[in-house]
Amino acid sequence: MVHGRATDDHFPTSGRGRKPGSPASCQGRHRESCRFEWSVGAGGDPAELVAAFLSGNGLPVRDMGRTANQFHPTGEGTPCGAALYVSASAGSVMAGGPPGAPSPVPGIPDVVAVVHRHAAPTEPSLSVMGACANGGGEWRLGPFSDSWSRAEHAAAVTAVRAAIARGDVYQVNVVGHASAPYTGDPGPALARVAGLPGARYGGVLSGAGWAIATASPETLVEVRGGRIITRPIKGTRPATARGRRELLASAKERAEHVMIVDLERNDLARLGVGPVRVDELFAVRRWCGLWQAESVVSAPIERPVGLAELLRALCPGGSVTGAPKRAALEVIARLEPVGRGVAMGALGWVGTDHVDLGLSIRTAAVDGERVHLWAGGGITIDSDPEAEVDEAAAKAAPMRAALAGRPMSPTARPGTA
Template sequence: MVRGKSAERMSRNRPYGVEALPQMVADPPATPAAYRGRLVERARWQWRPTDGGDPAARTEEFLAAHGLPLHDLARPATPPDPTGVCGAAVYFSAAAGALLVGGATGATNPADLPEVAVVVYGHADPPAPRAHPPAARQPDPPTPWTPGPWTESWSPRQHADAVTAVRHAIGRGDVYQVNLVGHAAAAYTGDPLPALTRLGQLPGARYGGVLTGTGWAIGCASPETLIELHQGTLTTRPIKGTRPATAAGRTDLLTSAKERAEHIMIVDLERNDLARVAATGSVRVDELFAVRRWCQLWQAESTIRAHVADGLGLADLLRAVCPGGSVTGAPKLAALDRIAALEPVGRGASMGALGWVGPDHLDLGLTIRTAAVDTTAVHVWAGGGITWDSDPDAEVAEAAAKTAPVRAALS
């Protein structure tokens, strides 16, 4: 139930505010092209820590109860039923992922949204064209989307001090690398869906899309694959290393010993994560430190693949890969401890998992370059990996460069 200021905001926004989003057309990230614009919600399950239980196991059970049995991902692919369930959107927050591995979950989520959401879909037939469509009453125009000024979770100085604290922890041998993330929020009026849709259309957004619920919505423009499963092959594509999308920036990224060392550390971490759920000896790095473009940034990406192990279920796969190594650090549990100690605001919808699970494939993106809207504010997050060689001021500037296109799309 929503009370107080949240209730007032929802009342002011009605009927075009965030509360109306579940009835609006929005495709979650990684929706297959054949179903875009045709999804019909069949069932929904959401989880918050106060609900108790194992969210990964409960996700697998809920999907099985609604026509998506994913207890053995190594089984031969089953084509979707043309008249039944075509798949589901699955969202896991970073905090939910940390809970799965017994790590510190960090500060409180600043956005009022669940930590896990699973939405099962069927799909409607495309509408037949009409030569003379019937006249209809035009709806009242929605209230224009207007975000207010951003309020940062920490100042540039506080961010730089946190980077220095991580470097000290590395010097003590507590960790090798830690990903630090900052947050900003802005009050808003009007309909947020066009802005979130615009965010999902940013260049390079492999996982562009919007997931909605009553009183909340998540918009994603992520380029990073957390885990994909297709025809028995598991794939993850960690991204680590960023420069401006100029010729000089590309050369600097390719020749940076610091960025390459940071990147390879995460590749090794994610190789180990994948090995926990892969057929023995099947993990391989197909591409190492390839440079890709996202908006006005170059980023270094590697591709790691493996054959799925017999009997692997969705819950165990989520436990193995969440939270993503590229947004935690190494070793993962020690990095989570540092994150919980240093980040003043929870990661909310960012640094988690969001994508599509179908009868014949699975594709979850890592929720970097992601925004969330609740009934009072729009929230964004950005950060980067910290190693011994990190320069605090440069890390602050890198986070600002990552969040700039997201904020611009939402403005």
Template sequence: MSGPHPDDVEALPQGEVDAPGAPPGCRGRLVETARLHWRTTDGGDAADLAQRFLTAHGLPVGDLTRPARHTHTGEGVCGAALYLSAAAATHTIGVSPGAPSPAPALPDLAVVVYRHTDRPPPPPPASPRRWRVGPWRESWTPAAHAAAVDAVRAAIARGDVYQVNLVGHAAADYTGDALPALARLAALPGARYGGTLTGPGWALGCASPETLIAVEGGRLVTRPIKGTRPATPAGRCDLLGSAKERAEHIMIVDLERNDLARVARTGSVRVDELFAVRRWCDLWQAESTVSAVPADGLGLADLLRAVCPGGSVTGAPKHAALAQIAALEPVGRGAGMGALGWVAPGRLDLGLTIRTAAVDGRRLHLWAGGGITWGSDPAAEVAEAAAKAAPVRALLAAG
């Protein structure tokens, strides 16, 4: 059901909850009690809608600084899965999202509230049809992708932007039950936000390693990832020694510091870790940790407006980068480059939906890209995006 209203819960499949960030000790004993779907065409503000809906269903998120404790017992509300598309995030800050999504069945905001139960529902029956993925069709050719990189470099030369993250899309027809295939993505090494979320006619699976925003030990935490090399000893040395990658990374760290400063206690923003090299599948990636003390009375809506869309998948300055993205990317970002995670009493943990696939009707969708600076080589950027998509494609293709 489109619009800012709960869907008919009874009509939805209710297997074991697999949303990223859901407490492991609760996953086998949760049932859905309410959900909200919203699209940018419905009007209103996604951040405000999410905050009001969660509060109305027993999850007060109007003040994230208020102490709260999750309980694993009883039949009360456990928490909620929260998904916010990149288009919803740009809409929330008053920026055009650009081209329409190639997966229109997916909502731009989904909030699903769960409660504990001693009698969890049985898993939905599996499809009798064999899982099969057809040929992938790219939304832009390698030449078109490379031309977009050159266009960003020209914008940097003019002084319009410093960095822009460009994202490509691919789609394939499929047969069979998509949910088990999407669930397999959680097994990819480094998938900190591995999990799935489903709704009528759509589902998404995430293998993201990147924290968009979390509340940990009373601090707001974001962990931007920027900089990629093959997971070989030579690749690690190359990443650590690359002045281009380090400069690109530090631009995004500064952007994240500024984003957090908008909703943080004055003087509390700090970089806890800078340019740490960690592994995701067969790639090395550079990650930093930025944290801050939330300002008094900070609510979920204001926090989402401050950090969404994520700096590592937009660029710097953020609004100027979004204008370049809207002009250059041939299709919308759909389920990619948004937010997905868990909200509960005393807990907020949202991942950035990179390394994320979605199904919309009978089509499977995947998004991948990378950050472009003046020093970017177009052919290398095309190859990097393909390398990021390859492990996800391979696992989705497995029978």
């Protein structure tokens, strides 16, 4: 665990590119000043520890409802905000669940907060991986190896359906992992991932010997203008006219989606901040070559609420766990052979007047030797195992294509890339 150490020498190339969720007005104007790191097994309450670190560095995270209308200086040396990352394991710990299987990228901490201060504008660099580049030179990506076979993935879907039939759970999200060797500097490849169409939280976060790139379209939690907002995504089809019709007409996808919306409503209600409402239900949005269904759930902040409470209530996100959340986490820990690592957690920005954390789906990680990806989907009693395996492949395909530097068909069907 690290509290507030300076990073100019220890992280020579971090802090130069776009950070997930960071405001456009600060691009090129913020510089890293210090960071906090925590890993599962280090002890303590990670939600409280990171909130204390951010508060101690001038960010108003103890009462999120009071920051919207306050004046925040923007001169050089003043706090701009902080990049915040929470792994799936840390999110489960915050929720009182099991940490799950070990991460395949153990060198990446489970919670990272990087405080930035305003500075003179400079051009961002794509080279975010000086401490991590494998051998230097031209970027080359080797073949991907999956952590489980199609048959093993399908068997996990079948096991979830059996758990649902027993009444253990109503829905569980099942996630698979794949990795590939690489040589060269992965910075430009990670930038391609972050730039995928529909990436609301596109950006890169890096440290000593590792980097995370996200193309996430999904909001885990946003605090802005006196409201707490979450935008769960659940339901996927190819981005064709037929695919859109199928998604809108699918009783299975709608039931799965509404179940997660109800879970998110419950998560917000447990905060006791004010009446929860569904602002939008089952709206169809596009991410790369896929249609996805998204809803908007929000509540006003009518009592003091801090960042630690938000993290405990909403991590890990309902759309990547299932319902009930705690029971789903137990099933996930039992079935998934490889930890979710950086994926299915949170990655975004804590500003001086807002919080905007994306759910780290569509997210890649690199260490000194390999690139890592995760993808999956929600399983209900009506799920078809083979179709679920294909859906996970469809979600991973644009990231694999971006990393390899090859074009991706805008309407690729599951399993075609």
